Amino acid sequence: MSAQWDIAEPPSDAISALRFSSDSASRRFAVASWDKYVYIYEVSDDKQCLLLNKIEHRAPVLDVCFGKDNDEIYTACLDWDVRRIQISSNEQTVLSTHDAGVRNVVYSKEHGLVISAAWDSTVHVHPASPDAEWSTATINLPSKPFSLSLSSSKLVVAMANRALNIYELATLAKECKNSANALQNRLDIEPWQRRESSLKFMTRAVDCMPGDEGYATSSIEGRVAVEWFDPSNESQARKYAFKCHRQPVDDVDVVYPVNSIAFHPVHGTFATGGGDGVVAIWDAIAKRRIRIYPKLASSIAAMSFSADGRILATAISPGFEDGKEELAEGSIAIYIRELGENEVKKKAK
Numbered sequence: 001m002s003a004q005w006d007i008a009e010p011p012s013d014a015i016s017a018l019r020f021s022s023d024s025a026s027r028r029f030a031v032a033s034w035d036k037y038v039y040i041y042e043v044s045d046d047k048q049c050l051l052l053n054k055i056e057h058r059a060p061v062l063d064v065c066f067g068k069d070n071d072e073i074y075t076a077c078l079d080w081d082v083r084r085i086q087i088s089s090n091e092q093t094v095l096s097t098h099d100a101g102v103r104n105v106v107y108s109k110e111h112g113l114v115i116s117a118a119w120d121s122t123v124h125v126h127p128a129s130p131d132a133e134w135s136t137a138t139i140n141l142p143s144k145p146f147s148l149s150l151s152s153s154k155l156v157v158a159m160a161n162r163a164l165n166i167y168e169l170a171t172l173a174k175e176c177k178n179s180a181n182a183l184q185n186r187l188d189i190e191p192w193q194r195r196e197s198s199l200k201f202m203t204r205a206v207d208c209m210p211g212d213e214g215y216a217t218s219s220i221e222g223r224v225a226v227e228w229f230d231p232s233n234e235s236q237a238r239k240y241a242f243k244c245h246r247q248p249v250d251d252v253d254v255v256y257p258v259n260s261i262a263f264h265p266v267h268g269t270f271a272t273g274g275g276d277g278v279v280a281i282w283d284a285i286a287k288r289r290i291r292i293y294p295k296l297a298s299s300i301a302a303m304s305f306s307a308d309g310r311i312l313a314t315a316i317s318p319g320f321e322d323g324k325e326e327l328a329e330g331s332i333a334i335y336i337r338e339l340g341e342n343e344v345k346k347k348a349k
C-alpha cells in the first residue's frame with residue numbers, strides 16, 4: 001500500500017507549477033507560487049520533505065523547471081522575465097524578457113535548449129549553455145500559449161483557439177544557431193505539424209509521453225484527448241478523447257476543469273488532476289482508468305512524478321470553481337505519495 005503525507009512548509013499563496021528533477025537518483029522538486037517565490041524541496045528516505053531554499057522574484061512565478069543538474073532551475077515570471085537560477089548560491093541571470101507575462105518554461109537536455117512561452121504570443125528559444133555562440137531567438141505564435149511540453153524530439157505548444165503547434169527540437173536548435181546574426185533573432189520557423197485540438201473547449205494542460213510517441217491534452221470541460229505524433233492515417237485513427245473529473249451534485253453531473261496531466265516516466269500511464277480535487281491514473285493504450293484517489297481539500301493545481309517513478313507530488317490550491325474569496329486552512333498544500341510497486345502500472349490484459 002502507498003503512503004501519503006502533506007509537507008510542513010507549503011507556499012503561502014496559490015501554486016502555479018510543480019516539477020521534479022529529471023535526475024533518477026534525486027527526489028528534489030521545485031514549486032512556483034503566486035507569493036513570488038520558488039520553493040525547492042527534497043523528499044528524504046525517512047518520509048520527510050525538507051525545504052532547501054526559497055528564492056524570491058519580483059512578481060508571481062508561473063512556471064519552473066530544472067536544468068542540467070539539481071542545482072539549476074529556470075523560472076517563468078509574471079514580470080515578463082525568464083531566469084536561470086543557481087539554487088546553492090541564489091545567483092540569478094535573466095535569459096530574456098518577453099513583452100507580457102511568461103506562462104511556461106521547459107528544458108531539453110537532449111538539445112541543450114531552454115524554451116519559454118509568454119502571453120505576448122511568442123516562444124523564446126535560449127541556449128542552455130552560457131558560452132553558446134548564439135543568443136535568444138523569438139518565434140511568433142498564432143495564438144496565446146496556455147501550456148508547453150517536451151519529449152526527447154518534439155515540442156508541443158497548446159494555445160488559444162484550440163490550436164496546437166508541434167516543433168522538431170533538432171530543427172529548432174539548428175535554425176537558432178544559424179540565425180545568430182539575424183535581425184533581433186526573430187525566426188519564421190514553420191512547425192513540424194499544426195493541429196486543432198480534439199477537445200471542444202479551451203486547452204488547460206499538455207504533457208508528452210515518455211517514449212516520444214505522442215501527448216495528452218486536457219480542457220476546462222472535464223475531458224482529456226490522447227494523440228500520437230506519427231502523421232500516418234493508421235496512427236491518427238488511434239487518437240481518442242474521454243470524459244473525466246465529473247461529480248454528481250443533487251442529481252446533476254457537475255463538470256470540472258482538468259488542470260494538470262503528468263505521465264509516469266517508467267510505466268507510461270498518466271495522472272490527471274481536476275478542479276474537483278481528485279487525482280486519477282489512466283492507461284493511455286488500454287483506454288481505461290487504473291485507479292482514483294480520495295478527494296483532496298481543493299482544486300488540483302499541479303502534479304509531477306519523480307524521475308524514478310516512485311513518488312507522486314500533488315499541489316492543491318483553490319480554483320475559480322471553488323467560488324470562495326478567502327483561503328481556507330489546508331486549501332493550499334502539497335502532498336507526497338509514495339507509490340506501491342504496481343500502483344500506477346498498466347494492468348495485464
